[in-house]
Amino acid sequence: MKIFYFTRTGNSLVVAKKFNSELISIPLVVKGKNMLAYQDEAIGIVFLLYCLNPPKMVYEFLSRAKFQTDYLFAIANYGNLAGASMQELQKTVKSYGYQFDYINTLLRADNFDVIKDISLLPKKQTKKKLKQIVTDVFSCKRYIPKATQKDIELSKMYVPLTEQLD
Numbered sequence: 586m587k588i589f590y591f592t593r594t595g596n597s598l599v600v601a602k603k604f605n606s607e608l609i610s611i612p613l614v615v616k617g618k619n620m621l622a623y624q625d626e627a628i629g630i631v632f633l634l635y636c637l638n639p640p641k642m643v644y645e646f647l648s649r650a651k652f653q654t655d656y657l658f659a660i661a662n663y664g665n666l667a668g669a670s671m672q673e674l675q676k677t678v679k680s681y682g683y684q685f686d687y688i689n690t691l692l693r694a695d696n697f698d699v700i701k702d703i704s705l706l707p708k709k710q711t712k713k714k715l716k717q718i719v720t721d722v723f724s725c726k727r728y729i730p731k732a733t734q735k736d737i738e739l740s741k742m743y744v745p746l747t748e749q750l751d
């Protein structure tokens with residue numbers, strides 16, 4: 586299995602490592618000169634969300650990469666609200682000629698919105714959900730959750746902000 590990851594503060598790397606597989610940094614391969622062509626029985630993409638959307642470098646990577654695999658999955662880490670980030674990502678990669686078999690999101694510590702009173706932090710069932718995601722992936726589960734219209738509109742509204750972030 587190959588896992589491609591994009592992280593700012595390490596949460597996504599922690600998740601990527603849970604698969605005990607070959608880890609590949611998205612910024613390193615995007616900035617490198619090699620062809621982005623990869624083959625493996627399973628390939629995963631793990632990243633954080635910026636303003637309810639995947640970072641533009643993740644989109645750049647996915648638009649240029651060629652994957653030869655039986656199972657392609659994507660997991661996004663977020664701190665507060667994921668919107669329809671993953672469903673929109675699935676729509677976009679379909680236009681690149683492929684699609685994910687499994688997508689999921691994981692609520693993590695928020696490195697963007699600093700909440701001073703720790704009691705205000707929502708109870709994040711992170712460990713339990715991460716264990717479930719790892720089990721799902723190792724059993725090649727197919728899962729594409731649906732997004733609400735409100736989530737779709739929210740994610741679209743924030744695209745211009747996401748595009749300003751590296």
Ligand SMILES: Cc1cc2nc3c(=O)[nH]c(=O)nc-3n(C[C@H](O)[C@H](O)[C@H](O)COP(=O)(O)O)c2cc1C
Binds near residue numbers: 595596633636662
């Ligand atoms: C610039 C920026 C924008 C972010 N926007 C969102 C957001 O819209 N929704 C959300 O839930 N989390 C948002 N976050 C929080 C991160 O997605 C979250 O903390 C994630 O776990 C960080 O992963 P990392 O440690 O792999 O970088 C944002 C973080 C940054 C730095």
